[in-house]
Amino acid sequence: MAGGTVADPVLDESGLHLTEVPPVVPPSPHEADLPPPSPPPRKEPFVSNARLGMLMFLAFEAMFFGGLLGAFLVFRLAAVHWPPPGQPYLPGVVTWINTGILLSSGVTMRRALRAIRDGNQSGLMNGLGVTALLGAIFLAVQGGEWVRLVRYGLTLTSGTYGSTFYTLIGCHGVHVLGAVVWLLVILLQSARYRFTARDHVGVQLCGMYWTFVVGLWPVLFGLVYLY
Amino acid sequence: MAESAVAVGTGQAVHVHHEELGFWRTYVFSTDHKMIGRQFLFLGLFMMILGGLLALMIRWQLAWPETQIPGLRWVPEPFMYDGAMGPEFYNAVFTMHATIMIFFVVMPILVGCFGNFLIPLMIGARDMAFPVLNMLSFWVGAVSGVIMLAGFFVPGGHAAGGWTAYAPLTAVTQYTGVNWGQNIWCISLILLGISSLMGSINYITTIINMRAPGMTFFRLPLVIWSLFIVAILLLLALPVLTSALAMLLFDRMLGTSFFLPAGGGEPLLWQHLFWFFGHPEVYVLILPAMGVASEVLSVFARKPIFGYRAMAYSMIAIAFLSWIVWGHHMFQSGMNPALATSFMVSTMVIAVPSAIKTFNWLGTLWGGSIRFTTPMLHGLAFVSMFVIGGLSGIFMASTPVDIFIHDTYFIVAHIHYVVFGGSVFGIFAAIAYWFPKLFGRMMNETLGKIHFWLTFLAFNGTFFPMHILGVGGHMRRIYNPMQYEFLQPLQPVNVFITVSALVLGIVQIPFVINFFWSLFAGKKAERNPWQANTLEWTAPSPPPHGNWGDTLPVVYGGPYEYSPPGVSEDYLPQTQSRVPHLAAAH
Ligand code: HEM
Ligand SMILES: [Cu+2]
Secondary structure (H helix, E strand, C coil), rough: CCCCCCCCCCHHHHHCCCCCCCCCCCCCCCCCCCCCCCCCCCCCCCCHHHHHHHHHHHHHHHHHHHHHHHHHHHHHHHHCCCCCCCCCCCHHHHHHHHHHHHHHHHHHEEECHHHHHHHHHHHHHHHHHHHHHHHHHHHHHHHHHHHHHHHHHHHCCCCCHHHHHHHHHHHHHHHHHHHHHHHHHHHHHHHCCCCCCCHHHHHHHHHHHHHHHHHHHHHHHHHHHHH | CCCHHHHHHHHCCCCCCCCHHHHHHHHCCCCCHHHHHHHHHHHHHHHHHHHHHHHHHHHHHHHHHCCCCCCCCCCCCCCCEEEEEHHHHHHHHHHHHHHHHHHHHHHHHHHHHHHHHHHHHHHCCCCCHHHHHHHHHHHHHHHHHHHHHHHHHHHCEEEECCCCCCCCCCCCHHHHHCCCCHHHHHHHHHHHHHHHHHHHHHHHHHHHCCCCCCCCCCHHHHHHHHHHHHHHHHHHHHHHHHHHHHHHHHHHCCCCCCCCCCHHHHHHHHHHHHHHHHHHHHHHHHHHHHHHHHHHHHHHHHCCCCHHHHHHHHHHHHHHCCCCCCCHCCCCCCCHHHHHHHHHHHHHHHHHHHHHHHHHHHHHHHHCCCCCCHHHHHHHHHHHHHHHHHHHHHHHCCCCHHHHCCCCHHHHHHHHHHHHHHHHHHHHHHHHHHHHHHEEECCCCCHHHHHHHHHHHHHHHHHHHHHHHHHCCEECCCCHHCCCCCHHHHHHHHHHHHHHHHHHHCCCHHHHHHHHHHHHHEEECCCCCCCCCCHHCCCCCCCCCCCCCCCCCCCCCCCCCCCCCCCCCCCCCCCCCCHHHHHHHC
C-alpha cells in the first residue's frame, strides 16, 4: 500500500484497473459539470487555517455582544428617561479621551504588524509595547470611572440602567484585559525573536483580536454613553 | 467503554502507520478526529440511557400519578417518597430529560461524533484543522456533562423550570426553591457552548480549507453540507444563548434585573433571546440527520440523490430562514398580532425548503433498486416521521390554531416526531451505516431489523396519541393530570402512551446488545461494505491514524454516482473518473 498512487487497492475492489487518469466521457445526466481531466492541484487556501479560525471566534464574540447589546437596546428604546431619574449620567469627556486612547492603540497595533512584515524586530516590540500600554491606560481610566460611579451609587443592582451598563462595559473590559495579557505574551515571544517577516501568525492573530476589541468600543461608546 | 472501542480500532491500524502514542494519548486525550468522534458517541449513548430512564419516570407519573415506581424504592427523599415521585422532583426530571436529550445526546452524537468522524474522512483530509482544539472540545463538553449531572445532588434539587428556562420562574430562587440547580444548569450550558465553539471553528475551517484536490463544494456529500451549515448555525446562535445565560446567572447571583420586572427588567427578553438561539438549534438537531438520510437513501436505492443542488440550496435556505422564525414559539406571549403574523408567514416559508427535501428523498427512492438494510430502514423511518413532525409544525405555525394547542401535548408530539422520529432515527441510521468504518466490524442485521421494527412501532404508539391528548387540552409539564376533571376521560390514552413508552425503552436492549456484541465479535468489515461512493470508504476499516496511506485520495466526481451509465458496477467512487464501457472491462 505504501507508495500506491492510483493503483490503490480501492480501485481494485471496484473491478476497475486504472493506471492512468481515464479519459473524459460525455456528460452524464447525474452531474452537469465534467470531471476535470486531471485533478486541480490543491490550492493554497485563500485564508489560512489560523486566521479563518480566528475570524470564526470573532464571529462568536460578535454575536455574544450582539445578545447583550440587544438586551440593552430593549431597555434603552423603551425608556422615556435615560438615565432613569436619580441615576447618574455616564462620564462624557473622560470617556471621549479614553476612546481616543483605545483607538490609537489600534493604530500602533497596525504599526507593529507592518514592522514585522518588514522583518523589523525592534519596530514590532515597540509597537506591541505601546499598544499594551495604551490598552492598560484605557483599562485604568475605565476602572477609575467605575469607582466614581459606584461611589455615586450606580451598581449592578441599580435596575436595568446599572445592570446593562456594568454587564456590557464590564464584558468589554474583560476582553480588553484578556487582549492585553495576550499582547504581553506576544511581546515576550518577540523579545526572544520568535517571529520573522514570513512567519508571524501569533502576531497576526493577536492583532485580529485587538482590532476586534478596539473596533467594538466605538459601537458600545456610541450606544451606551452617547445615545 | 471508550477504551474497548479503540482496542478494535488499533488492531488494523498498526500495519499502515506504526505510531506508538501510549494509552493516554491514544484513547483518552487523543487528538485524532476519529477517536474524538468515538468518544462523543459513547458520551452521547451513555447520556441517552440516562435521558431515557428519566423519560420513563415522567411517563409512569403521568399514567399512574403518585404511585410507586417499581424498582425505585431505594431513591431517598426528597427525590422520591417511598418510590413515588414528588412534584418538585418531577419538574426537575422533565427539565433534565429535555436538557440531556437535546444538549448531551443528539448534539454530541450527530454533531460531535459524526461531525468529527466524517468531515475529514469524507472530504479527504488527514485530520481536522486544529486537532488539539478538537480534543479540548470533547473534554470541555464532557466536563460540562458531569457538571450538569452533578446538579441533581445539590440542595434544592436540579433546575426545574423546563429546558426553555423561562424567566422570571428561573430567575428567582423563591419561585421554585431551586437554587444551585439552576446555576449549575446555566454554567454547564455556557461550558457546552465553548465546547461547541471549538468544534464549529474546526468544522468550518476544515471544510473550507482542507478538501482533497478535486473536491469542490458541489461534490461534497450532503451530510458534509449539513454539518457545515450546522457548524455555522451553532457558531452564530450559541453565543446568543451564552449571553442570555450570563444575564440569567447575573440576575440570580449578582442582583441585576435583566429579566425581573421589579427592577425594570423584561421577562419576555429571555424568551426572545432563548428562541433566537432555540430555533436555529432545532435545525442543528435535524440537519445532520437530513444529511445522513440523504447518504443512506441514495446508497441503498442505488440511485443518485434526486436534485443534489436543490438539496444543498434548501439547507442553505433553511439556515437563513431559521434566524427569522423564532417568534413562533411566543405567539401566546401577548405579542403584537402584526408581528405574530409575520412570524407565522416566515415559519410557513421555512416549511418550503423542508418540503423540497422531502420530495427529493421520495424522488431518490422512486424506481430505485432498494436494499432494505438496517440503516436504510432507519433512513426511511426518518423521512416518514419527519413528514408527520413537519406537518404538525404547520398546524402550530398558524397563529389561530396555536392559541388552542400551544403548551399542550400537541407540542410534545411535534417535538418528538422531529427529534426522535427525525434526529434519533437519523442517529440509528448513521450508527448502523458507519459502524463498519467506526469500529471495523459489521453490526448484526437480524438484530438490527428486530430493533428497528419494534422501535418504529413503539415510537408511534408512544407519540402519535399525544396529538389526541393535545387537542383534548392536556397541558404539557403537569404533575398530575387526574387533578383536572376535563382530563380524566383522557387518562386511558395516557396509560396507553406509557405502556408504549415502556416497550420503547425495553426494545432498545437489542440495540445495546447488537452494539457491544458487534464491537467485539461482529463480522470483520471490508473497506466498502455498502458499495458506496464517498471517500471514507476508500480508507481501511477502521481508518488508521492519518486515514489514508501515503497518498491522499483525489476526487473526480460527485458523491452520488450510483448506477451510472457506462460503468459495469452500479456505483462509481468519487476517486474514479467516469469511464466508458471499455475501460471497465478487464
Ligand atoms: C416544517 C418545519 C417546522 C415547523 C413549521 C415548526 C413549527 C413549530 C412551532 C410553531 C412551534 C411552537 C409551538 C408552540 O409552542 O405553540 C414548534 C415547537 C417546537 N419545534 Fe418545531 N417546527 C418545524 C420543525 C421542527 C424541527 C425540524 C425540529 C427539531 C428537530 C423542531 C423542534 C421543535 C421543538 C423542540 C419545539 C418545542 C419547543 C418547546 O416549547 O419546548 N421543529 N415548532
Ligand atoms: Cu421553532
